[in-house]
Amino acid sequence: MFRCGKFQFDLSRPLVMGIVNVTPDSFSDGGHHVSTAKAIAHALKLIEDGADILDIGGESTRPGAATVSEREELDRVLHVIEGLRGISVPISIDTYKPGVMRAALAAGASMVNDINALQAEGALAVVAGSDAAVCLMHKQGTPQIMQQQPHYQDAVSEVTAFLRERVAAAMAAGIAHERIVIDPGFGFGKTLGHNLELLRGLAAFNDLGVPVLAGMSRKSMLGALTGREVGDRMAASVAAALLAVQRGASIVRVHDVRETADALKVWNALNEG
Numbered sequence: 107m108f109r110c111g112k113f114q115f116d117l118s119r120p121l122v123m124g125i126v127n128v129t130p131d132s133f134s135d136g137g138h139h140v141s142t143a144k145a146i147a148h149a150l151k152l153i154e155d156g157a158d159i160l161d162i163g164g165e166s167t168r169p170g171a172a173t174v175s176e177r178e179e180l181d182r183v184l185h186v187i188e189g190l191r192g193i194s195v196p197i198s199i200d201t202y203k204p205g206v207m208r209a210a211l212a213a214g215a216s217m218v219n220d221i222n223a224l225q226a227e228g229a230l231a232v233v234a235g236s237d238a239a240v241c242l243m244h245k246q247g248t249p250q251i252m253q254q255q256p257h258y259q260d261a262v263s264e265v266t267a268f269l270r271e272r273v274a275a276a277m278a279a280g281i282a283h284e285r286i287v288i289d290p291g292f293g294f295g296k297t298l299g300h301n302l303e304l305l306r307g308l309a310a311f312n313d314l315g316v317p318v319l320a321g322m323s324r325k326s327m328l329g330a331l332t333g334r335e336v337g338d339r340m341a342a343s344v345a346a347a348l349l350a351v352q353r354g355a356s357i358v359r360v361h362d363v364r365e366t367a368d369a370l371k372v373w374n375a376l377n378e379g
């Protein structure tokens with residue numbers, strides 16, 4: 107069972123988390139109104155396409171991306187969350203800033219997706235003081251420098267140990283295990299070899315007793331494997347999502363919701379037989 111505010115999922119089939127990036131539109135100078143409207147329209151399209159959860163983010167955490175201020179991040183995401191009030195699926199807020207978490211939950215989000223695994227001062231308390239779910243993700247380093255020299259003795263055991271500690275910290279803060287998911291953080295301070303080790307060994311993360319989320323959609327590991335640019339990685343992304351589910355992932359975080367949902371329908375049919 108996975109609880110997410112007023113929503114709950116029995117996890118008898120894998121869930122699709124659709125990515126909604128709310129970053130300024132470089133082709134217009136229409137300011138926040140334009141990107142808000144576009145993000146809301148995109149979110150509604152993803153629900154139609156079969157998204158079970160929407161993940162809304164106002165700061166890019168791709169390798170090398172610049173940080174944005176809390177004020178700017180809130181300006182980007184809050185109107186979108188408010189504009190989606192009443193939708194049929196839970197909203198996850200993709201942030202590591204406790205102030206953004208608090209405001210997003212107050213505006214209607216029911217999950218926090220934190221690439222920093224609630225390590226920021228006050229972050230555990232914000233989630234513990236709500237009924238929201240949380241995704242605890244592993245990364246090595248920060249998005250600005252994390253791809254410079256990632257290093258592990260054994261990626262699966264080191265990432266597992268980190269996530270085990272963060273699950274314990276979350277539970278000690280009062281977050282029930284039904285509200286926690288974990289994520290090895292593909293591409294966050296990992297070489298292609300590390301990412302493949304983590305995917306190969308993904309089933310090990312289920313030993314922690316909470317659902318596993320995997321996010322490989324359009325990432326550079328898929329570019330490295332296919333030689334394709336970021337806009338041309340859909341087939342590789344769908345394959346990666348399906349392979350993650352086969353290795354025990356309960357949630358896949360993707361851009362191409364419709365295509366991933368179709369692939370998972372084939373997976374579900376096999377499991378129901």
Ligand code: 7PJ
Pocket residue numbers: 166167168200219220221241243289291292319320321322323324325359
């Ligand atoms: C992830 C994420 C991921 C979780 C991003 C991108 C980079 N959150 N946020 N897991 N990736 N939980 O989508 O390319 O893998 S941003």
